[in-house]
Amino acid sequence: MLLIIRILMAAALYAFLGLVVYTVLRDLKQQGERLAARQPPVLILTNLSDSSANPKRFTKPEVVVGREADCDFSLDDQTVSSQHARLSYHHKQWWLEDLASTNGTYLNDDPVSSPVVLSHGDEVRLGRVGIKIEIGADGSDLKD
Numbered sequence: 813m814l815l816i817i818r819i820l821m822a823a824a825l826y827a828f829l830g831l832v833v834y835t836v837l838r839d840l841k842q843q844g845e846r847l848a849a850r851q852p853p854v855l856i857l858t859n860l861s862d863s864s865a866n867p868k869r870f871t872k873p874e875v876v877v878g879r880e881a882d883c884d885f886s887l888d889d890q891t892v893s894s895q896h897a898r899l900s901y902h903h904k905q906w907w908l909e910d911l912a913s914t915n916g917t918y919l920n921d922d923p924v925s926s927p928v929v930l931s932h933g934d935e936v937r938l939g940r941v942g943i944k945i946e947i948g949a950d951g952s953d954l955k956d
Contacts, residue, residue, distance in 0.1 A: 852901035853947050857885050860935070860942035867946070873901040877938060878911075891915045891939025899930065906930040906947055915939035 852873045859865040868885055875884040878895040887896075893913040900907050909927040910917035917924040918937040930936075934945040 852906070855899065855901075855906060856946040856948070857899075858944040858946070859887065860944055861887075861889070861940070870899075875899040876911075877943070885943075887938065887941050889939060889941045892941055893939075896938045897924075897936070906945075908936060913938065 852871065855870045855875060856867045857870070857875070857877070858867040870884065872884075875898070876895055877883060877885045877887065877892075877897045877899065879887060879889065879892045880894045883895060893911070893915070895911050896913040897911055897917045898909045900909065906929070907927045908917065908919055908924055908930050910924045916939070919928055919930070920935055921937070930945050930947065932945070932947040936943045936945060
């Protein structure tokens with residue numbers, strides 16, 4: 813009888829440990845899915861002033877546009893400030909913000925004085941340079 817009780821206790825212990833491992837693995841998988849869901853959709857910027865320029869793809873949540881070489885999207889034009897504008901992803905939307913530029917930032921020909929939401933197909937003008945905005949869920953619907 814004592815042997816049967818020992819076997820049942822060992823089985824219960826192994827069942828409990830198995831349940832703990834299963835729960836931990838399930839929670840890790842769910843956390844990974846939640847983190848993946850927070851990733852910003854792909855942002856593609858195309859310089860409309862330079863027909864030979866290739867579109868540039870971004871997957872990070874903040875992109876600085878300007879004339880400086882260390883900007884994420886660098887534009888070689890004297891009407892563009894060194895750090896002209898910021899595109900940032902928060903609240904599940906891409907936002908455009910002017911960084912106190914000299915010649916202004918325009919979204920679809922409207923001046924940007926405070927952060928505004930961007931949409932797929934919008935055109936942003938920095939000084940005299942136009943940029944086309946393309947936004948995709950994961951980039952699979954957009955071409956390089």
